[in-house]
Amino acid sequence: MTGHDPFGLRSLTVDQLRSTPGVKWQQHPDRLAAWVADMDFPMAPAITDRLQSIIDRGMAGYQQWGTGASPAGRVFVDRMASKYGWSIDVDRVHDLADVLQGVRLAIGMLTEPGDAIALHTPAYHPFLQSLADMDRRLVHAPFDVDELRTVIALEKPVALLLCHPQNPTGHVFDRQQLEAIAEIVEEFDLIVISDEIHSDLVYGPKTHIPFASLSPAVESRTITVTSTSKAFNLASLRWAVMHVGIERFDVMVRSYPRHWFGSPNLFGVEAAVAAWTGGDEWLAAVMDVLDENRHRLAELVEAYLPGVKYQIPSATYLAWIDCSVLGEGDGPFELFQSRGVELSPGMQFGANGSGHVRLNFATSPAVVEQIVATMAST
Ligand SMILES: Cc1ncc(COP(=O)(O)O)c(C=O)c1O
Known part of the structure; x- marks a missing residue:
């Protein structure tokens, strides 16, 4: 308009x-x-108003959020249900400071140095840097799913780091492609770390489909990480969210002291709530x-x-x-x-x-x- x-x-x-x-x-x-x-x-304005109301209150002490997901993590659960029909358990939702934190946690805790990880390339450069820093071997994943299958069979990666939608190409994986990828990761027993930070930025008539929403079996091998930071331009407010579909990762995360993962910032949480409920x-x-x-x-x-x-x-x-x-x-x-x-x-x-x-x-x-x-x- x-x-x-x-x-x-x-x-x-x-x-x-x-x-x-x-x-x-x-x-x-x-x-x-x-x-x-x-x-x-x-x-x-929905976000600036909400942040302004916190400033007007003049209080930023500890919040009564209890344990588990913050109010923004709960809104994430609601949004996945209403936008994509993906119904998730709030107990599997963890707040993070940023998406890369979730990606690196999953790589670090679920794979070993020397392991191969598949990634569609060209790729968002901090992914390449993360694999290099963490001594994981990059396997170039072709966008064509038949070629992908051949590469996975040959290179035997333990994980697929999926950037969905993809940065830098702006590619949106459609249902057919996602289902083909799901078949491949099931056949070769890969875990999937799905970065869906750009999912609110899909142009119609295409739509986003959360990878983990394909089926309970796919969900059980997938970690999804996302945030309001790209679509609502909030990168410096430092809030992101992770859904843990992989049972053993959930057990690991719970077994570590909570402080190892940090805890969310009031402004980041409130901005995300405002973005996803009023933005x-x-x-x-x-x-x-x-x-x-x-x-x-x-x-x-x-x-x-x-x-x-x-x-x-x-x-x-x-x-x-x-x-x-x-x-x-x-x-x-x-x-x-x-x-x-x-x-x-x-x-x-x-x-x-x-x-x-x-x-x-x-x-x-x-x-x-x-x-x-x-x-x-x-
Ligand atoms: C695919 C992708 N993941 C993650 C990020 C960075 O997110 P964060 O600052 O929450 O780590 C970006 C930023 O451009 C991105 O494009």
Whole structure:
């Protein structure tokens, strides 16, 4: 609905954005910022109101949440039921500070150094870093499920780290693909760590299907980790949630002292509750702008960067762009830096990122246009 802009998403300008305090616009002040996965949009009023009400109370002492999931963890349970028909046991839900914490906990506690872990590549770079840091062997998982089966049979990984929807390609695994993946992980007895942080950012008519919701058998071999931080732009509030489908992991988590996992922050919890109970109107407006931007980007790339290949993503505000035609080898990122735009270098996402850049289009349509025009400037 172009023109109607109740949340001020369409009118953002580069001058305004340059004065915002986050890392995105401050780290490279001379360049247009289209790199880190933060959106330029101001927070949903439902969230700012709720955070303001805590400040107005003037109290931030220990909360009476009891043991188990926080109020945000409980809202996660409700949202999975109402949005996806996935009914989960709240006792299997744990609050975390961030999604990577859950991913690393699951890798560290359920696999051993030297074990192989499959991951679709190109991949979100902290996943690659986590596997390297933890001495796990990366198995490149093909997106095609027949090829995936061959690779798994050959490489014998113990786990699949599933990024669903996928960063950086914006791929949404549909039911058929998910069921084929489920068959493979059951046949070869893999556990699945499913990062679903981008699941609120799927463009219709496609829909998200939580991997663990496929069947009780699939759930029993899956850890799901997600958060409000991407779709509602709350990364610094440090809250995420983990659903533990794997019985032995549940026993392990309970056997460790609670303090080893940390405990959630009041503001992070309250923001997540506000996002998932009162933020959907704002999210729909955001998706409206993002949907326009992802299509407009195709026209802009064609007009300004002929020959460069961009496939419109099915989810996320990230565009995975193949710039091989520019003949810059691994480094089109440096070329665009020199022209005044900060993107994410393709090589960061693994070896098959050569010749690519990732562009973050979560900003106003005018700024997207300015970014692409600047990428083409000489
Ligand atoms: C797939 C994926 N997982 C995790 C994260 C980071 O989440 P957190 O800050 O909660 O660890 C991101 C951030 O871009 C992401 O794209």
